[in-house]
Amino acid sequence: MKKSLLLALFSALVLTLSALPALAGTVAEPVARFVVDQRTYWVRGEPRQMDVAPFIENGRTYVPVRYLGYALGVPESGIGWNQAERKATLTRDGTTVELVVGRSSYRVNGQERGMDVVPLLKDGRVFLPARFVAEALGYRVAWELYSRQVVVLTPGYEIDMDQARAGTLQPPPGAVAPPGKWGWEPKGARIEFRVGSRYATVTRPDGSTYQLDLGAECVVVTKPITDRSIIRKYPEVYPEGTYVVMPEDSEYTTAFYIPFIPVAKAFGVPERNIAWDGEHLAVFGYGGDKENYQVFTVGSKEVVEKAGGEAFSYQGLSSPLFVKDGVPMVAVRAGECDVSAILFAQFSSASRDGKAPGVVNAYIGGGYFYYESGTAYVSVSREDYGYTPAG
Incomplete structure (x- = not known):
């Protein structure tokens, strides 16, 4: 292989060494998808x-290094290649990374690190294991099983589930306590969605409306046999791309999935009180204390909750947390709404006063998925688009 070709293939990684993103807050955002x-x-x-x-290959996903670099905005500079050793040396601003084709270790500033896979030459291209390379250079990587895609995410706050279960998970930097036990005053009273659309209509408590960019399209999650009847019955409502078919043995059932973070913000939760690391979603600020939280895991209905100084877990979601293209999504079903259950206060026989605070100062008003039209809504308790405060 000619030196010029190898230079082009490897130079794509340089920017990750020279311009690693700063710890960018609580939400890991998709940078690239393969x-x-x-x-x-x-x-x-x-x-x-x-x-x-x-x-x-061997249970690991390999991506062509040139395009991984392009995806991260890397210029073609600052690269060395030793043909005899088949070694690439990446140097920038005092950081040097050495990678050798066929070797299951690499060096960062002279410190050796191990991998259980090796860089490969295939079809005239250099491929590297996406997870080890991206994480070594400061990025986070998530694997979406159903779509077989690697999502490269910006670094940020990481949710440690051992700490969450122990009740010691600390809020992310910048998180704030709500003004009272029942949470923040709602900025939105009702939000309406349509399958396949990344825009939603928000009605404020005063009755005025605006269009909310969700950052990703709403989708319907279904199964091959038991739950695809609505897709077959209403093909004009659910064209290809508006639904995701999950394995028959998964916990997923037919539900309308909504990008959670922009919706929570639209209802009044500060973004710094929401954390997403590509696998876990957390919301902080229950009961007026920024150290109280609920944590959710992709593919699971489990809620890990801290309240009153103790942490406990329970099957609290009607549908598992979902992720699509690196975006966390929460379900609305006919008569069951996980979005509002997470955000709003509830009547609860488990609490001493029969009420359990959320992070938004209003009671659950409802949420519904109209499968005939492919639409859904989430609302607080309301009259004429007003809201009923909790407490």
């Missing part, structure tokens, strides 16, 4: 093309 066996990849939501495709 899908196994597809030559289209996405950079901050924009599709681009490769001349090769990622593949899986």
Whole structure:
């Protein structure tokens, strides 16, 4: 392989050494997505093309290093290649990374680190294990099983589930306590959604409305046999791309899924009180204390909650937390709404006064998925788009 080709292949990683993002807050945002066996990849939501495709070998996903670098905005500079040793040396601002094709270790500033896979040469291209490389350079990587895609995320606050279960998980930097036990005053009273759309209509407590950019399209999650009847019955409502088919043995049932973070913000939760690390979602501020939280895991109905100084877990979601293209999504079903259950106060026989505070100062008004039209809504308790405060 010619030196010039290898330089082009490897130089794509340099920027990650020179311009690693600062700890960017609580929400890990998608930087790039690579899908196994597809030559289209996405950079901050924009599709681009490769001349090769990622593949899986020995349980690891390999991506072409050149395009991984392009996805991160890397210029073609600052790269060294030793043909005899098949070693690439990446140097920038005092940081040096050395990678050797076929070797299950690499060096960062002279310190050796191990991998259980090795860089490969295939079809005239250099491929590297996406997870080890991206994480070594300061990024976070998530694997979405149902779509077989690698999502590269910005670094940020990481949710430690051992700490969450022990009740010692600390709020992310900048998190604040709500003004009272029942949470923040609602900025939104009702939000209406449509499948396949990334925009929602928000009605404020005063009755005025605006369009909310959700950052990702709402989708319906279904199954191959038991739950696809609505897709077959209403094909004009659910064209390809508006629904996701999960394995038959999964816990998912038919539900309308909504991007959670922009919706929580629209109802009044400060973004710094919401954390997402690519696998876990957390909300802080229950009961007026920023150290109280609820934590959720992709693919699970479990809620890990801290309240009153103690942590406990229970099956509190009607549908498992979902992730699509790196975006956490929460379900609305016919008569069951996980979005409002997470955010709003509830009547509860488990609490001493029969009421359990949320993080927004209003009671659950409702949430519903109208499968005939592919629409859904979430609202607080209301009259004429007002709201009923809790407490």
